[in-house]
Amino acid sequence: MGEAIDPAAPEPRKVPRLIRLPEVKHRVGLGRSTIYRWMAEGRFPKPVQLGGYAVAWVEEDVENWIETVRS
DSSP states (O other), X not given: OOOOOOTTSOOOOOOOOEEOHHHHHXXXXXXXXXXXXXXXXXXXXXXXXXXXXXXXXXXXXXXXXXXXXXX
């Protein structure tokens, strides 16, 4: 049968999904230069460093930015 749920158990942590530049460009409809310029101006979310020169954006940050722009 099923296991009993322990109400005192901590909630599982949600691991943020990371997306790379090609997907970011596709979702927001902007080019690389515009994205990086707007990041420098504080108008676009900054990526997280993956190691070396590799970066990715937190998907939720990009989605929130899209919703803000649409408003």
